[in-house]
Amino acid sequence: MTGIIIDKISMVFTLPDGGDVHALNKVSLNIEPGQIVSVLGPSGCGKTTLLNILAGFLSPTDGEVRHNNQTVTGPGAERGMVFQQGALFEWLTVNDNIQFGPKMAGKPKAESVAKCEELLNIVGLAGFGEKPVYQLSGGMQQRVALARCLANDPDVILMDEPLGALDALTREKMQGLILKLWKETGKTIILITHSVEEALFLGERLIVMAPRPGRIVEDFSLPFPRQALTTNARDVKASPEFVAKREEVLSMIWEMEEEIMGGGIEVRGLSDA
Amino acid sequence: MREQKTPSSLAIWLGLADNSFTRQKTVKFGDESAVSSGRFYSILIVILLLSAWIITSVFGLIKPFYWPTIGGTGDRIIKLLSEGFRNVPLWEHVGISVYRVFAGVLSGALIGIPLGFSMGLSSVARGLFDPIVEFMRPIPPLALIPLIILWFGIDETAKIALLFLASLFIMTIAARSGVSSVRISKVHAAYSLGASKLQILRHVILPNALPEIFTGLRTSMGVCWGTVVAAELVAADKGVGSMIMIAKNFLQTDTVVIGIIIIGVIGYIIEMFMRFLERVFIPWKGKG
Numbered sequence: 001m002t003g004i005i006i007d008k009i010s011m012v013f014t015l016p017d018g019g020d021v022h023a024l025n026k027v028s029l030n031i032e033p034g035q036i037v038s039v040l041g042p043s044g045c046g047k048t049t050l051l052n053i054l055a056g057f058l059s060p061t062d063g064e065v066r067h068n069n070q071t072v073t074g075p076g077a078e079r080g081m082v083f084q085q086g087a088l089f090e091w092l093t094v095n096d097n098i099q100f101g102p103k104m105a106g107k108p109k110a111e112s113v114a115k116c117e118e119l120l121n122i123v124g125l126a127g128f129g130e131k132p133v134y135q136l137s138g139g140m141q142q143r144v145a146l147a148r149c150l151a152n153d154p155d156v157i158l159m160d161e162p163l164g165a166l167d168a169l170t171r172e173k174m175q176g177l178i179l180k181l182w183k184e185t186g187k188t189i190i191l192i193t194h195s196v197e198e199a200l201f202l203g204e205r206l207i208v209m210a211p212r213p214g215r216i217v218e219d220f221s222l223p224f225p226r227q228a229l230t231t232n233a234r235d236v237k238a239s240p241e242f243v244a245k246r247e248e249v250l251s252m253i254w255e256m257e258e259e260i261m262g263g264g265i266e267v268r269g270l271s272d273a
Numbered sequence: 274m275r276e277q278k279t280p281s282s283l284a285i286w287l288g289l290a291d292n293s294f295t296r297q298k299t300v301k302f303g304d305e306s307a308v309s310s311g312r313f314y315s316i317l318i319v320i321l322l323l324s325a326w327i328i329t330s331v332f333g334l335i336k337p338f339y340w341p342t343i344g345g346t347g348d349r350i351i352k353l354l355s356e357g358f359r360n361v362p363l364w365e366h367v368g369i370s371v372y373r374v375f376a377g378v379l380s381g382a383l384i385g386i387p388l389g390f391s392m393g394l395s396s397v398a399r400g401l402f403d404p405i406v407e408f409m410r411p412i413p414p415l416a417l418i419p420l421i422i423l424w425f426g427i428d429e430t431a432k433i434a435l436l437f438l439a440s441l442f443i444m445t446i447a448a449r450s451g452v453s454s455v456r457i458s459k460v461h462a463a464y465s466l467g468a469s470k471l472q473i474l475r476h477v478i479l480p481n482a483l484p485e486i487f488t489g490l491r492t493s494m495g496v497c498w499g500t501v502v503a504a505e506l507v508a509a510d511k512g513v514g515s516m517i518m519i520a521k522n523f524l525q526t527d528t529v530v531i532g533i534i535i536i537g538v539i540g541y542i543i544e545m546f547m548r549f550l551e552r553v554f555i556p557w558k559g560k561g
Contacts, residue, residue, distance in 0.1 A: 089476075148462075
C-alpha cells in the first residue's frame with residue numbers, strides 16, 4: 001500500500017523533574033497519495049511533533065510511520081518540508097536556494113536551471129532569481145520556500161504553519177497558491193495550521209487534534225479545496241456550508257482551549273474519540 | 274498652523290539643528306536616534322587641541338622631554354621617512370608589525386576555526402577541548418610572554434607563536450558560537466532536501482557561521498595588534514613597538530609620540546579594512 005501510514009505512534013517526553021508528557025498517544029492515520037490534509041488543534045496537542053515525526057526529525061517512542069511501505073527512520077528528499085519562516089539560506093540567491101536540492105543530489109546544472117525557471121514562473125517570482133533572499137518580503141520568501149521544496153520533486157510536502165508569519169492579505173493569496181500547486185503537481189500535502197479557516201480551505205481532509213495526551217479527535221472530509229479550484233476563494237469562504245463548518249470546528253477548538261486554561265467547561269465529544 | 278523655520282542644511286550637518294525627523298519628535302531625551310552627531314563640537318575640540326599644541330610649542334611652555342613641539346615633530350617625521358629609525362626604514366618597522374599580526378591571526382584562524390567547529394559538532398571534541406579553551410580564554414596573551422621567551426627565545430617564531438595563541442582561542446570560540454547559532458530549521462530543511470552530513474557542514478553550517486567568524490577575525494586583529502606592540506616593547510629590534518621603546522631610551526619623545534600615532538592609525542585602518550571585507554563577503558549578515 002502506498003501513501004503514508006501512521007501506525008499507532010506515541011511520543012513521550014520525560015521532563016527534568018521526572019514527569020512524563022504524552023505529546024502523542026497511539027495516533028493512527030492513513031494518508032492516500034495526492035491528498036491534501038490539514039491538521040488543526042490547540043497549542044500543545046502534538047501536531048508539530050506529529051509533523052516532525054513524519055519528516056523524520058524525531059523518532060516516536062512507540063509505533064512507526066511508513067511511507068510507500070518504507071519505515072521512516074530519518075529525513076529524506078522524498079518528504080519535503082516547508083517551515084514557518086527563516087529556513088531559507090540567506091547567503092544564497094533565490095535561484096541557488098531553489099536549486100539547492102538538485103545540486104546536493106548532483107543533478108546536471110542545465111536541468112535544474114530549467115526547472116528553477118519554470119518554478120519561479122509558477123510561484124509568481126519570475127525575474128527575481130538573482131535577488132538575495134533577504135531582500136524579499138515574507139510572502140515572497142515563502143514562495144521561494146515552496147519552489148525550493150518542489151524543485152526536489154518530493155513525494156510528500158509537509159508544511160509547518162507555512163503561512164503563520166504572513167499578514168492576512170498575503171496569507172489569502174498564498175492559500176490560493178498552495179491549492180494551485182496541489183492541483184498542478186498532484187503531490188500529497190500535509191499542512192499544520194492554527195487558523196480554522198485556513199484548515200477548512202486547504203484540507204480535503206481535516207484532522208482535529210486534542211491535547212493531554214495528544215490525539216486525533218476528528219477526521220472530516222471536506223469539499224472546499226476542490227470547490228476553490230473552480231470557484232472564487234472568497235465565495236467558497238462565504239458560503240453557508242463553509243461558515244457553518246467553521247463555527248463548528250471553532251467552538252470545538254475553543255472548548256479544548258478553555259479546558260486547558262482550567263475554564264472548567266465540559267468538553268463534548270472528546271471522551272469517546 | 275505653527276510657524277516653523279527650516280534650519281539650513283549646514284546647521285543640520287554640523288549637528289546644531291535637528292533634522293526634519295527629529296524636529297517632529299516631542300520625546301528626545303532617551304531616544305538615541307534623536308541625538309545628533311554634534312559635528313560642530315567635534316571640529317571645535319580638534320581645533321582647540323591643535324591650537325593648544327601650537328601655542329605651547331611657540332611659547333615653549335612644555336619641555337620637549339615631556340611633549341614634543343609641533344615643529345620638532347614635523348622635522349622628526351621627515352627625518353624618519355627619509356632616514357628611517359636606527360638604520361631601518363620606517364615602513365619596515367610598520368611592515369614587520371603588521372606582518373606579525375596577520376601571520377598570528379591567520380595561523381590562529383587556521384587551527385581555531387576547525388577546532389571551534391568540532392566543538393560545536395561533536396561531544397568528544399567539546400569534552401576534550403572545553404577545559405583548555407575555558408582556562409586559556411581569560412589569560413591575557415601578555416602573561417604568556419615570559420613562557421614564550423623561555424620556549425622559543427626572542428626571534429620571530431616567538432612573536433608569531435604568541436600572536437597565534439592570542440588569536441587561537443578567540444577564533445575557536447567564534448567558530449563554535451557560529452555553529453551553535455545555526456537555526457535548526459535550516460539544518461532540517463537541508464536534510465529534507467537530501468543533503469548529506471558533509472554537505473550540511475559545507476553548505477549550511479560554514480556559511481551560517483561566517484558572520485561570527487568574521488567578528489572573531491576582527492576581534493583577533495584588534496587583540497593581536499595590541500599584543501604585538503606590547504611584545505615588541507619587551508624584546509625586538511624591529512617593529513613599531515620596539516621603535517618607541519628604543520626611542521624612549523634615547524629620550525626621543527617626538528619619535529615616541531609619532532610611534533603612538535602610527536599605532537593608532539594602523540589599528541584604525543585594520544578595523545576599517547575588516548569592516549570592508551565583511552560588507553563584501555557577508556552582505557547577508559544579520560538578515561537571516
